[in-house]
Amino acid sequence: MTAIISIGNEILLGRTLNSNLYYLADKLAGIGLPVDYAITIKDDPEEIKRALTHCWNSFDVVITTGGLGPTADDITKQCIAEFFGSSLVFDEEIWNYVVSLFSRRNMKAPEINRNQAMVPTNFKALSNKLGTAPGLFYEAEQKSFFALPGVPIEMKELFEDHMQSILVNKYHKETVLIRNIHTAGVSESALAELMRNLQPPEGLSLAWLPQTGRVDIRLYGTNQDQINYFETQLIELIGKHVWAFDAGSPACVLHEQLYNSGLKLAVAESCTGGLLSRLITDNSGCSDYFMGGVVSYHNDLKTRILGITEELLEEHGAVSEEVARAMLVGLFKLHRLDLGIAITGIAGPEGGSPDKPVGTVCFAYRCKGEVWSHKLILTGNREMIRIKAAEHALISMIQKLGSR
Amino acid sequence: MTAIISIGNEILLGRTLNSNLYYLADKLAGIGLPVDYAITIKDDPEEIKRALTHCWNSFDVVITTGGLGPTADDITKQCIAEFFGSSLVFDEEIWNYVVSLFSRRNMKAPEINRNQAMVPTNFKALSNKLGTAPGLFYEAEQKSFFALPGVPIEMKELFEDHMQSILVNKYHKETVLIRNIHTAGVSESALAELMRNLQPPEGLSLAWLPQTGRVDIRLYGTNQDQINYFETQLIELIGKHVWAFDAGSPACVLHEQLYNSGLKLAVAESCTGGLLSRLITDNSGCSDYFMGGVVSYHNDLKTRILGITEELLEEHGAVSEEVARAMLVGLFKLHRLDLGIAITGIAGPEGGSPDKPVGTVCFAYRCKGEVWSHKLILTGNREMIRIKAAEHALISMIQKLGSR
Numbered sequence: 156m157t158a159i160i161s162i163g164n165e166i167l168l169g170r171t172l173n174s175n176l177y178y179l180a181d182k183l184a185g186i187g188l189p190v191d192y193a194i195t196i197k198d199d200p201e202e203i204k205r206a207l208t209h210c211w212n213s214f215d216v217v218i219t220t221g222g223l224g225p226t227a228d229d230i231t232k233q234c235i236a237e238f239f240g241s242s243l244v245f246d247e248e249i250w251n252y253v254v255s256l257f258s259r260r261n262m263k264a265p266e267i268n269r270n271q272a273m274v275p276t277n278f279k280a281l282s283n284k285l286g287t288a289p290g291l292f293y294e295a296e297q298k299s300f301f302a303l304p305g306v307p308i309e310m311k312e313l314f315e316d317h318m319q320s321i322l323v324n325k326y327h328k329e330t331v332l333i334r335n336i337h338t339a340g341v342s343e344s345a346l347a348e349l350m351r352n353l354q355p356p357e358g359l360s361l362a363w364l365p366q367t368g369r370v371d372i373r374l375y376g377t378n379q380d381q382i383n384y385f386e387t388q389l390i391e392l393i394g395k396h397v398w399a400f401d402a403g404s405p406a407c408v409l410h411e412q413l414y415n416s417g418l419k420l421a422v423a424e425s426c427t428g429g430l431l432s433r434l435i436t437d438n439s440g441c442s443d444y445f446m447g448g449v450v451s452y453h454n455d456l457k458t459r460i461l462g463i464t465e466e467l468l469e470e471h472g473a474v475s476e477e478v479a480r481a482m483l484v485g486l487f488k489l490h491r492l493d494l495g496i497a498i499t500g501i502a503g504p505e506g507g508s509p510d511k512p513v514g515t516v517c518f519a520y521r522c523k524g525e526v527w528s529h530k531l532i533l534t535g536n537r538e539m540i541r542i543k544a545a546e547h548a549l550i551s552m553i554q555k556l557g558s559r
Numbered sequence: 560m561t562a563i564i565s566i567g568n569e570i571l572l573g574r575t576l577n578s579n580l581y582y583l584a585d586k587l588a589g590i591g592l593p594v595d596y597a598i599t600i601k602d603d604p605e606e607i608k609r610a611l612t613h614c615w616n617s618f619d620v621v622i623t624t625g626g627l628g629p630t631a632d633d634i635t636k637q638c639i640a641e642f643f644g645s646s647l648v649f650d651e652e653i654w655n656y657v658v659s660l661f662s663r664r665n666m667k668a669p670e671i672n673r674n675q676a677m678v679p680t681n682f683k684a685l686s687n688k689l690g691t692a693p694g695l696f697y698e699a700e701q702k703s704f705f706a707l708p709g710v711p712i713e714m715k716e717l718f719e720d721h722m723q724s725i726l727v728n729k730y731h732k733e734t735v736l737i738r739n740i741h742t743a744g745v746s747e748s749a750l751a752e753l754m755r756n757l758q759p760p761e762g763l764s765l766a767w768l769p770q771t772g773r774v775d776i777r778l779y780g781t782n783q784d785q786i787n788y789f790e791t792q793l794i795e796l797i798g799k800h801v802w803a804f805d806a807g808s809p810a811c812v813l814h815e816q817l818y819n820s821g822l823k824l825a826v827a828e829s830c831t832g833g834l835l836s837r838l839i840t841d842n843s844g845c846s847d848y849f850m851g852g853v854v855s856y857h858n859d860l861k862t863r864i865l866g867i868t869e870e871l872l873e874e875h876g877a878v879s880e881e882v883a884r885a886m887l888v889g890l891f892k893l894h895r896l897d898l899g900i901a902i903t904g905i906a907g908p909e910g911g912s913p914d915k916p917v918g919t920v921c922f923a924y925r926c927k928g929e930v931w932s933h934k935l936i937l938t939g940n941r942e943m944i945r946i947k948a949a950e951h952a953l954i955s956m957i958q959k960l961g962s963r
Binding site: 451 | 601712
């Protein structure tokens with residue numbers, strides 16, 4: 156039973172993303188102490204006291220982040236000391252450390268930093284390699300309290316240097332096992348419909364993580380056999396929609412398939428306008444297999460670079476499987492390739508027609524000599540249609556490569 | 560007095576950053592209703608009820624995000640109805656809308672989605688253009704309650720389409736005036752140093768919003784004259800680093816400059832690998848001026864499509880101003896253009912050398928006959944270097960166009 160109290164006006168004013176919660180929640184889940192409750196409050200003594208009261212009464216592990224700096228709005232430590240009935244005592248060792256940090260920069264430690272060397276009685280100070288504010292630790296029987304600085308890099312260092320081992324030693328909980336199942340081409344509700352007669356057993360949780368145009372399913376548990384057995388049942392019901400397990404993005408999976416394979420890939424894209432290339436080149440090392448691409452946004456470039464004839468464009472329209480296939484042919488004339496993807500579509504919001512509504516996207520692929528194409532009608536706004544189209548293309552190629 | 564309740568296991572398990580809080584907190588501060596309290600809880604009826612009780616008693620505006628989907632773990636609506644003493648009533652109009660969303664994809668709406676058409680009595684359903692879950696709105700005297708879906712893009716749409724105007728009309732607080740000043744090519748601390756003798760007067764706040772490779776400065780206040788006067792003083796100190804005011808991304812500003820200008824743009828990119836094209840084509844209507852581009856990731860494509868000679872590549876290396884300029888020349892041979900951008904660099908983490916470290920990026924530009932180029936050493940990881948490079952190129956072009 157774990158609670159996190161984030162203290163800081165900047166989160167409540169929408170100036171800072173709460174990345175500390177994201178980090179701590181992930182790490183704590185990994186050592187069997189998942190976060191049950193997280194609260195963000197202002198640098199206000201009353202608010203801090205109320206949050207401490209609620210959390211310390213209800214949870215075993217309570218963590219605060221933020222408010223340990225030297226300036227006037229950093230009031231967390233004073234509030235904590237009052238709450239736990241401690242007084243603040245000057246710690247010579249911490250002060251010497253603060254002084255040494257400043258002297259390394261040829262500076263004298265400002266007097267204002269003296270309060271960072273004050274530690275509440277009955278608390279243990281946790282040394283901070285990266286900053287002047289130590290972390291604070293207090294324990295009472297089965298309960299543990301930590302105060303960490305709000306600067307993300309210092310907070311992480313304190314977690315890794317101190318908190319993690321304290322918590323593992325004290326609670327030695329079972330590690331939480333996680334299995335990710337990645338689906339595409341099917342909605343969350345349709346998946347749920349397929350799985351309606353399959354309930355996770357006691358001790359195993361299932362979470363839905365909808366992405367743009369695809370859905371990840373995550374299984375959590377502490378028993379690997381139980382997870383494996385449930386997964387087998389699940390795959391019987393939804394297997395045909397699954398394109399990867401425990402993977403990153405589609406571009407990451409394709410990267411793993413192609414890196415060091417000797418295969419060469421290039422792409423020709425119209426409505427995705429560079430997004431497909433961008434996703435592929437997010438992966439460092441992609442130059443091993445990715446030759447590049449053509450963003451043939453305007454029809455003239457389809458003609459000039461890819462050799463698409465005006466007749467073909469007129470007969471079928473730029474958004475057609477025929478033109479997608481011709482883009483692919485043009486691409487293969489530019490370079491010796493093993494794999495190619497071509498996309499042409501209408502991302503909207505303008506440009507649709509009754510015949511070819513916004514979201515109409517045509518795809519053509521070539522994989523080691525085999526060519527195929529298809530057309531989809533994708534929903535959402537411009538951004539969603541573009542992401543769905545690019546990722547759909549990647550997943551189609553992943554599935555073709557995986558099935559070989 | 561505003562509170563936000565984020566409902567979702569995935570935030571507490573560290574799988575998702577709470578970007579909804581970040582968005583809403585910023586928007587609510589902008590309309591004079593800053594968030595005072597934010598809490599993240601599990602999809603658990605008891606937790607939801609406890610959070611609703613506390614927040615509804617203590618705050619004027621209460622907002623929940625998450626848990627409105629069709630699956631079994633989406634229990635928010637049921638909890639809300641119970642808390643407010645409402646019963647759930649089937650809404651024909653919403654159901655017809657859900658059915659139409661599915662039928663656009665030639666699919667039948669699954670039965671499981673029927674619960675998304677259930678609306679608590681005394682609540683107003685807020686139509687959701689981008690998804691199947693409507694938002695919910697309840698009001699009692701000076702209080703307002705909103706339930707929004709957790710999918711960020713849908714949540715934003717509902718805020719902009721409905722919530723913003725409801726809140727502004729109801730609370731008609733003094734509107735907070737915001738002025739955004741966009742800088743580039745200078746660090747936050749260097750800006751702060753330039754501005755060290757300039758303090759915002761009482762009633763005016765200044766916030767630093769660091770982006771990747773650039774810094775936005777935001778002024779908040781309620782007096783337009785005061786903001787204007789302060790801005791004038793500010794611009795005297797930092798004006799040369801400012802590239803726009805109250806703008807969106809660099810690609811948005813370039814879009815405004817080029818749309819309907821009759822000018823034609825194309826790009827050739829290597830290390831940014833499609834990102835530059837993608838940023839430009841994020842803007843609907845860009846086909847008016849954007850012809851497309853070449854992602855010449857591999858040197859062979861630089862040669863085959865852009866006509867760069869092997870001699871030039873050997874003499875100067877692919878990452879050189881000479882090659883960037885040659886890429887530009889190749890681009891202008893493909894199509895009649897007015898504007899062109901070429902980028903070649905080392906995004907890392909591999910590929911650097913003592914001579915050309917990771918982050919070395921060469922740029923060449925042509926704007927109505929004038930050609931220029933330069934080299935930068937950018938810092939950060941692969942993703943940051945790519946974003947900085949693409950945005951730097953856009954800002955250089957914006958400044959050239961603006962100065963004419």
